[in-house]
Amino acid sequence: MNRSLISAACCALLVLSAPALHAQQAGNAAAPVSGIDLKTLDTAVRPQDDFYGYVNGIWTRNTEIPADKSTWGTYIELRETAQVQLRALIDATLKNPGKPGSDAHKIADLYTSFMNEKARDAAGFKPLQADLAHVAAVKDKKDLPALFAYLQRNGIQTPFSAGVAADAQDPEHYTVNVSQSGLGLPDRDYYLKDDDAKLKAVRTKYQQHIEAMLAMSGDKDAAAHAAQILDIETRLAGAQWTRVQMRDPVKSYNRVDFDKFATLAPAFDWKAYFAAAGLAPKASSAVVRQPSFLGGFSETVANIPLEAWKSYFTWRIIESYASYLDSAAVKERFAFEGTVVRGVPQSEPQWQLALRFTDGALGDAVGKLYVQMYLPPETKPRVMAMFNNFVASFKDGIEKLDWMGPETKKEAQLKLAALKPNIAYPEKWRDYSAMKTQPNDLIANVRAARVWSRQRNLEKLGKTVDRDEWSMTPQTVNASYSPALNAITIPAAILQPPFFNVKAEDAVNYGLLGITFGHEISHAFDDSGSQYDAKGRLRNWWTADDRTAFKARANGLVKQYGAYSPVPGYFINGELTLGENIGDNSGLSITYQAYQRSLGGKPSPVLDGLTGEQRLYIGFAMKWRAKLRPEAAIAQIKSDPHSPGEFRAKGTVMNQPGFYQAFDIKPGDPMYLPPEQRVIMW
Template sequence: MKATVFSAIALMFAGATSAYAAEPAKAISASAPSVLLSGIDSKHNDISVKAQDDFYRHVNGTWLKNEKIPDDRSSSGAFMDLREATIPHLRTLIEGLAKQHAKSGSDAQKIADMYASFMDTAKIEALGLTPLESDFAKVAALSDKKQIPAFIAYLNFISVGAPFDIAIHQDNKDSTKYVLDVGQSGLGLPDRDYYLNNEDAKLKDARAKYLKHIEKMLAMAGDKDAAKNATDILALETELAKAQWTKVELRDPVKAYNKIALKQLDALTPGFDWNAYLSTLGVQNKLDSLMVSQPSYLTGFNTILQNTPLDVWKAYFKWHLLSATASQLPKAFDEEHFAFYSTTLQGTPSQELRWKRGVRLADASLGESLGKLYVEKHFPAQNKAKMEKLVSNLLLAYKQSIDTLDWMSPETKKEAQGKLATFMPKIGYPNKWRDYSALKISKGDTVGNLRNARKFASQVELNKLGKPIDREEWGMTPQTVNAYYNPEMNEIVFPAAILQAPFFDAKADDAVNYGGIGAVIGHEISHGFDDQGAQYDGKGNLRDWWTKEDHEKFAVKTAALVKQYSAFSPLPGYHVNGELTLGENIADNSGLAIAYKAYKLSLGGKPAPVIAGLTGDQRFFMGFAQVWRGKMRDATMIVRLKTDPHSPGEIRANGTLRNMPGFYESYGVKEGDKMYLAPQERVSIW
């Protein structure tokens, strides 16, 4: 079951600009201490690279030269380092719970036993595929394609790949109600391009290796026709891929708003038994309509369903059941799954240590319960208070910026200010924690525990139908190193774990915090006004609150940004998709501009201190660039460029700074420098 869709800072983040007093550019001191009082980590700087030519490498170049991506990771950098640092903290908490011999049915017992079951490899080997026998029996029992709708509902409920999936979220045009949303799904490769692109040798190679991977997994599971079934599965997924919308098409919330009465579904998918599907989910009496995000896909799928033999569908279902649980199965299945999805597709040579994977499984299953322990131990109250002040200053800067926009009409400005005034910031952790009492976890059955955790999460979502909107709910756990904006809630959310250096350092000078977490805050606020978020009003409803002229001026600016980013090629032969990444690029540029303005406001008219030879403005921009420190394997880069709405980190840093007047002034960037863009080519939105 899909999660509610929102704009996050990362898979990996985000401006009106004003003229500020120029400060003289100064080189980074080679003799500076390793960690400055400002929060700038100078040991990563490369002063041989001019700031005016490549600011990203000026700030991160030494790290880029010396960093070796760990064998068990597909990428490395500021985000990943924080995520990796969080895992041992969670392990200590989990192992502490195990020592308590907690009461049966308590969250402590469930967390400890979820972890212990995954770590009990001897038991996993002894069980073999036994934990999947009941699911395989369900597949074997399919004797008519009329039974498939109910079975797809079952797969949706246990979060196993199926031709379509569902999500529960607010009605985009009536944010006071929840809706059930049906959307395209069912592919084993990262994107439709992996099936349909016959020009890219790397994608063709991945497709060929995927075929071999399916065959090997099925054969290991006892399938005597593994080769034929693998070929049929790949052919079926290819047909599904042909019917699917592109990643760019999926970004249009108006096109995706298709509310259809249940009685009209047969016209969309003739013969598909929606009553059986909804009855299996237990929601047939809770709704009289549902949302269909991609109607043409659903119609296409229905045709594919009718034209594909039942035996092929059964092989497809068995394959996805096997693949979805492979990491919890005996070593041979686990390693083969890793070899394809991590090594072939991502270039990652080695698996993580098992204890790390066990922590991630427990975290994914009982995240808020574990998060409650995490914030008690690792999130000081003063961090939340300082963040609240930062958020307040960013909102004030945004308010002032809207008033000074030269491209927006007074009528639309009034609407924008109204929306901004209703933003709901959530910082650190939720006020209300999730109740896990209905989740059953037992020691020694890791596949069963995973299935129960998925069922529990799905039921939590389905239970929302017909109930009031829960505005206290969080879409991320406190221990998540990320942040997000949810347009339907009009909320910005900053989990505790991202509120650490280099993003946020409570002891550091304000400049680096505004450049780091301030830009993150600004990024998330800006999502409320990017090309997608700007289509929602302050109540979270999809409503056009812009004048025609404002739309036209905004389109000119966003088209220029698409052109800018589409020119970036982080890997030979591959370019950033400027249309796919537009929303995040708007948020990166706007967020940094607003954070810069908020930093100036925070000074209260006083000059910023010079620390280690660096002005306040210079530390601000360095603070921004160092959070994008990172590198990834080539195979991972290809997956990201095909699927991720965020630009790669280097481009998020340099691409954004090239549009910032304050950066030019602070570092004396001039025509002839590689970071230089002519004033008429720079894009300033919010």
């Protein structure tokens, strides 16, 4: 999700803010608080006709997307809250950065260097000369492997990526993964869909953007070089797998010995590359995610002149650092990446960009301070109790499935029992002592952070997988499931209003935060995650009949969501979004069951004229309220496995039996789906 700005129109939250909740509770401590602000419900709309409009219609009409955002909604509001919290944390760190070399001092160095626009403007493109010199020094295509290794070590994109991750066939050990890469636009369709005027226009402006940036760097033949670069990227795009194809973990697992890579891509010296990249001799093979792409890459290497490749890598370096250069370069980059691609008219404030860079480079160091400052001690125990309730409900749900046989159910229960919850913050933090920072050299700090991250990744080779490692930081407003680790991660930043309030009654907490548990647990059993077993091994633990029944239900979701059109002429890709749609639908089903379990057999309390079940579904629909700029919506449809928020809300509730009961949905109502068309996998 893994997806600033406060405007007056956005302040009327459906779920009360923390101060409002606390004020109500202080005024009447004994009275339960529903968490629903009735003034935000659009009572002119029947929930049976348009549930999303009933919950979010007033908000939608009264809300403008802030000028510096491509989208705005509940998730982004909470991310903005976290940004304000982080800014206060950074300000306090700047006042007391501690000793040189300490994490606090490094945080101060990175943030200060980003904010120093005077130094950045004075430096211009000069800090890139060391990287550009490596490209200039290439005299023969035989030099390309060493160049690839150098660029990857410095976090600069190349036509393929090679990193270290848990081995899907041996999840206790790490392996090298080789994957397609090399494009500057959001998806291959931007290069290949000549019948789409909007995508074609973005591609044309992309070439103009490349030319402008090259000219800023001093390139006298920027126009010709920009054409070469677009040609290379278009060839790479033509060889790439689609995002739907990449969702298949079995087809994406192809073990290849290093000395056999020449059979896939003979025009590239793989032996030289693996040695230069530090991958050999620690490893002797890699998992190739898209084997046919390497063939296309090889043809491009063979058929494109060396000078064109040098233009391409010059561009990759400039593009990689563009956000950290002088103000003219930053402005040009935003004009394309922000305005052309995502439709955003105005850049975010400088402090927010500096914060994002600092947080990205020193995430655990910032996260440790964040948890100390903002996580109430009573939150984690309350959330863990909720998690246990969800696991118990999912366990019951598996046993009640009428389409799954006992053999597969037994394996599913083993996987559920082994599921690991990572809640709020990790038990151990990353060590940044090897990262060297400077107070006034931003590019040097960017490079230091990237080199540190790359080296840390490479050092995993030959070691046992660290199953306690987190893939995101505590201050991240998001959540995730890792099939290799069979673990869900719920960071601290999401455990606050409007998603969660430790003092509020359960229904809205379940609808907003609880669905996150249900959603992430369901990813262990979606079309991709269900192909991994309890230990995170890619293994078929299904009977043939049960997998067939699963696919039949999944096809129902593909059809349902594929009919939704967020932008005229652009439909949601039901296959690309299938995993997330399973997560939403199964997750909400389990959320309803978990809430019923929390009631202990008693009826849900009626507060503000609404039952607990109604408040749960209202909370769920509020969670996904969002407005997107058309350009951003198209980019999401093309590249994001998540459906846009409106359709996550309305599409999901239409499959829920509890929703029909809660709001008396009947045949003939627009929100009604016949029972035989409703899909809940788990």
